[in-house]
Amino acid sequence: MAHFGFENDIQSILKLDMPITNAPMARWQRKSNTSTTVSSNPLTPSRSLSMSKTPSKTPGKNGKTQCTPNKVGGDRFIPTRNAKQIDVASFLLTKENEPMDTNATSEISADNQKAWSVTLNGYDIEEAKILHLGGKPLNAPEGYQNNLKVLYSQVPTPASTKTRYISTVPDRILDAPDLRNDFYLNLIDWSSRNLLAVALHNSVYLWDATQGDIILLMKTEQVDDYICSVSWTKEGNYLAIGTRDCKVQLWDVDNQKRLRSMASHSSRVGSLSWNNHILSSGSRSGHIHHHDVRVADHHIVTLTGHSQEVCGLQWSPDGRYLASGGNDNLVYVWPGVNAGSRNSDNAVHCFSEHQGAVKALAWCPWQPNILATGGGTSDRHIRIWNVNSGSCVSALDTLSQVSSLAFAPNYKELVSGHGYAQDSVVIWKYPSLSKVAELNGHEGRVLNLKLSPDGSTVATVAGDETVRLWKSFELDPVKKKAKERMVKSTSSIIHQRIR
Structure with a gap:
């Protein structure tokens, strides 16, 4: 029985259905006792006393007060505000949230509102807003410059571009058996029709770079005779061939037929170059002959500057000058052949700075007055000349025999082929002549190099009896499309003029 009596006493203590006399006052009771009426004056900032500071003490038992514990990381933070800040905040809330009376607003001018704001707050409230959604953006003061403009207006860094x-591996390798390993000969040339002519001992083969077909064009009649030089016309339908028996042959490639054989030299013809209907040939005797292939009496001019074999011959793109390099370490610049004139045998310039045989010659396509020359084993230098002034613009020691040069217009670069002792192909940035890339793969000295018609590929032939094709100058799609559009627009203008 005592056990049941104890349980009843516990249950009666735990019951909460009766008022607690000594408990603290409820929050809603405290709030109703401290509430006040809000002022109805629109010109006076209104606020409620409930926005005042939270009391630091709460009523406790027996009418005593106890301090509210300050818990770090509580669920509410109320910062300390002075009276002026509270007034401004209350005014902003009531001004922006209350419905606007359009009639009253129209009567109150903007100047009066600004004056009231300055009087009440000490500053204009519109200017005090951090985020202002209405109106136009503010203009910067006159003469103001943003320091961050320099940072965000720079071009992209090289890492982001x-x-x-440039592949260091050739795109294709062609066998060239019986190729003569002779530094002074010029055994390959690439036509505008994308045909690569290669001289192999006493035969000339044509490789179609588009289809991949190989054609045997010609073969010398005598077994001990051999081909010394080949050169295409600008249109790519005729090929000139220089031979050991002192002759220059002219071939029609479309019909695979020899048109004529021109004899005027007394020794082998190791270099050839076309200028429209004028074919220039250089021989081992040091003489250069101009041939007008349209007439029966083809030999029209003889140039007698070199004392040894002429191993390099190149007309400028505009046809104004002919550059020749010889085994006598000299470079001559000759004037163009005028119509009906046979007195163009006086050299414009003679450059004697090279210390070795000069076979490598190249005219700049985008600067017709710029000539690049390369010296042999005892010289090893690439020199850039301005033929208008006759001055040497720059010189570079390549540390290797320079056998051939070509300008690559797609990237404004210069390509050089080298013999002893590097046997490599080097791409140089023009005009700084800083090395861009070095292509290694040939197992013998590079004898000649030629660019493809589109300028994207360079063909090299070397003493290892191989022809290697390097796709080092392919345009990116954007530049390629822009170049094609330029070519189409130019051709359309030409057709319109013809019509």
Whole structure:
């Protein structure tokens, strides 16, 4: 029985259905006792006393007060505000949230509102807003400059730009058996029709770079005779061939037929170059002959500057000058052949700075007055000349025999082929002549190099009896489309003029 009596006493203590006399006052009771009426004056900032500071003490038992514990990381933070800040905040809330009376607003001018704001707050409230959604953006003061403009107006860094990839492996390798390993000969040339002519001992083969077909064009009649030089016309339908028996043959490639054989030299013809209907040939005797292939009496001019074999011959793109390099370490610049004139045998310039045989010659396509020359084993230098002034613009020691040069217009670069002792192909940035890439793969000295018609590929032939094709100058798609559009627009203008 005592056990049941104890349980009843516990249950009666735990019951909460009766008022607690000594408990603290409820929050809603405290709030109703401290509430006040809000002022109805629209010109006076209104606020409620409930926005005042939270009391630091709460009523406790027996009418005593106890301190509210300050818990770090509580669920509410109320910062300390002075009276002026509270007035401004209350005014902003009532001004922006209350419905606007359009009639009253129209009567109150903006100047009066600004004056009231300055009087009440000490500053204009519109200017005090951090985020202002209405109106136009504020203009910067006159003469103001943003320091961050320099940072965000710079061009992209090299790391963020698209870099060009140059493969160090040839795109294709062609066998060239019986190729003569002779530094002074010029055994390959690439036509505008994308045909590559290669001289192999006493035969000339044509490789179609588009289809991949190989054609045997010609073969010398005598077994001990051999081909010394080949050169295409600008249109690519005729090929000139220089031979050991002192002759220059002219071939029609479309019909695979020899048109004529021109004899005027007394020794082998190791270099050839076309200028429209004028074919220039250089021989081992040191003489250069101009041939007008349209007439029966083809030999029209003889140039007698070199004392040894002429191993390099190149007309400028505009046809104004002919550059020749010889085994006598000299470079001559000759004037163009005028119509009906046979007195163009006086050299414009003679450059004697090279210390070795000069076979490598190249005119700049985008600067017709610029000539690049390369010296042999005892010289090893690439020199850039301005033929208008006759001055040497720059010189570079390549540390290797320079056998051939070509300008690559797609990237404004210069390509050089080298013999002893590097046997490599080097791409140089023009005009700084800083090395861009070095292509290694030939197992013998590079004898000649030629660019493809589109300028994207360079063909090299070497003493290892191979022809290697390097796709080092392919345009990216954007530049390629822009170049094609330029070519189409130019051709359309030409057709319109013809019509």
